[in-house]
Amino acid sequence: xxxxxxxxxxxxxxxxxxxxxxxxxxxxxxxxxxxxxxxxxxxxxxxxxxxxxxxxxxxxxxxxxxxxxxxxxxxxxxxxxxxxxxxxxxxxxxxxxxxxxxxxxxxxxxxxxxxxxxxxxxxxxxxxxxxxxxxxxxxxxxxxxxxxxxxxxxxxxxxxxxxxxxxxxxxxxxxxxxxxxxxxxxxxxxxxxxxxxxxxxxxxxxxxxxxxxxxxxxxxxxxxxxxxxxxxxxxxxxxxxxxxxxxxxxxxxxxxxxxxxxxxxxxxxxxxxxxxxxxxxxxxxxxxxxxxxxxxxxxxxxxxxxxxxxxxxxxxxxxxxxxxxxxxxxxxxxxxxxxxxxxxxxxxxxxxxxxxxxxxxxxxxxxxxxxxxxxxxxxxxxxx
Amino acid sequence: xxxxxxxxxxxxxxxxxxxxxxxxxxxxxxxxxxxxxxxxxxxxxxxxxxxxxxxxxxxxxxxxxxxxxxxxxxxxxx
Numbered sequence: 001x002x003x004x005x006x007x008x009x010x011x012x013x014x015x016x017x018x019x020x021x022x023x024x025x026x027x028x029x030x031x032x033x034x035x036x037x038x039x040x041x042x043x044x045x046x047x048x049x050x051x052x053x054x055x056x057x058x059x060x061x062x063x064x065x066x067x068x069x070x071x072x073x074x075x076x077x078x079x080x081x082x083x084x085x086x087x088x089x090x091x092x093x094x095x096x097x098x099x100x101x102x103x104x105x106x107x108x109x110x111x112x113x114x115x116x117x118x119x120x121x122x123x124x125x126x127x128x129x130x131x132x133x134x135x136x137x138x139x140x141x142x143x144x145x146x147x148x149x150x151x152x153x154x155x156x157x158x159x160x161x162x163x164x165x166x167x168x169x170x171x172x173x174x175x176x177x178x179x180x181x182x183x184x185x186x187x188x189x190x191x192x193x194x195x196x197x198x199x200x201x202x203x204x205x206x207x208x209x210x211x212x213x214x215x216x217x218x219x220x221x222x223x224x225x226x227x228x229x230x231x232x233x234x235x236x237x238x239x240x241x242x243x244x245x246x247x248x249x250x251x252x253x254x255x256x257x258x259x260x261x262x263x264x265x266x267x268x269x270x271x272x273x274x275x276x277x278x279x280x281x282x283x284x285x286x287x288x289x290x291x292x293x294x295x296x297x298x299x300x301x302x303x304x305x306x307x308x309x310x311x312x313x314x315x316x317x318x319x320x321x322x323x324x325x326x327x328x329x330x331x332x333x334x335x336x337x338x339x340x341x342x343x344x345x346x347x348x349x350x351x352x353x354x355x356x357x358x359x360x361x362x363x364x365x366x367x368x369x370x371x372x373x374x375x376x377x378x379x380x381x382x383x384x
Numbered sequence: 385x386x387x388x389x390x391x392x393x394x395x396x397x398x399x400x401x402x403x404x405x406x407x408x409x410x411x412x413x414x415x416x417x418x419x420x421x422x423x424x425x426x427x428x429x430x431x432x433x434x435x436x437x438x439x440x441x442x443x444x445x446x447x448x449x450x451x452x453x454x455x456x457x458x459x460x461x462x
Binding site: 209211331333335338339342343 | 396397398400419422423426431442443446
């Protein structure tokens with residue numbers, strides 16, 4: 001449906017030619033037309049003279065003196081870009097790049113693509129013409145992209161038009177956060193409530209030896225503890241697993257919502273009860289289910305939650321998780337994850353490839369896991 | 385301190401079958417399983433399928449070969 005001309009274009013700059021070629025392949029597979037890869041800022045500037053791309057990737061060193069000129073030229077043309085750099089964002093030029101998605105090198109090409117997808121979605125106008133500005137595979141996704149927070153809260157309590165407008169306003173300027181970025185760390189003073197609008201984030205705890213237990217997923221429409229501001233310090237860490245769009249709600253804003261907007265307050269409290277119920281279910285999972293049952297249970301839950309947020313129409317969904325993420329979620333080794341996924345596939349229950357989960361036999365998966373969706377309190381929102 | 389290895393097949397519910405029972409002073413302390421091709425880059429390495437007593441560790445590494453695995457098991461026992 002999309003001709004070459006309509007494909008979104010990406011100006012790719014990458015100082016290392018091999019990395020550039022690799023990234024270029026991944027971008028093309030993901031539906032982008034690649035300009036470059038340019039290995040220097042000068043080369044990128046001359047490409048930019050010929051054509052204004054939809055998006056850009058800056059993968060060249062900032063010691064390249066023309067890099068500043070390139071960034072300036074992109075800004076002038078309104079081209080959204082991400083930085084793929086060996087430096088951390090805090091290390092240099094932090095002010096000039098505060099709002100720019102930043103991926104630490106070396107990153108997997110998929111991670112760069114997923115952040116670019118987010119940029120593409122954010123840059124696209126909310127109209128039918130959006131199709132021109134993003135890869136075809138994202139268009140459908142965008143069409144069902146009503147505000148997931150509103151969708152979720154409305155199922156917990158009726159909201160007024162005024163409530164909906166207020167929630168829309170709150171979600172207006174999300175921050176694009178690259179994968180594997182800590183939003184709040186254990187020991188930090190809580191800095192407001194994080195609301196995830198797209199992507200997967202998690203709460204987790206680390207042992208001294210570095211082993212990690214993921215305690216919850218924050219999916220689109222989910223937010224972390226409402227009353228976290230009452231605590232002196234965070235007792236766990238919140239991290240993005242994939243690229244995410246995130247909004248931080250200041251404690252005063254949360255207090256205002258809870259005090260002056262009773263319908264929103266009721267829905268938020270109910271949502272918090274569901275989070276607690278989900279944690280109980282996860283405890284059940286790691287304590288009393290076998291490896292294969294744990295994964296089956298998790299997949300049933302994630303599908304229903306994404307459906308409830310209005311993000312998934314059928315029985316397949318994006319699952320931007322590695323086998324290590326799944327292992328750390330279900331408290332098993334990645335060897336057991338690999339074996340169990342193969343067994344689930346062999347039984348014809350799921351397919352999991354390229355970050356996409358397809359549930360082939362929901363009833364079978366549900367029976368295997370003894371999955372009962374009651375703890376999600378979904379009503380009839382996400383019946384599968 | 386010596387370990388004795390005994391070849392055995394373990395029903396892991398996967399292609400990972402080739403295994404070793406690991407004995408220390410006539411006590412079974414661990415079961416090691418060789419990872420099959422279905423594990424991609426980890427294929428051929430050894431996995432602590434089960435550890436008993438002080439060898440029990442949910443975060444054990446995957447071992448490049450049996451020597452490395454035995455070294456780690458001995459480390460746990462001492």
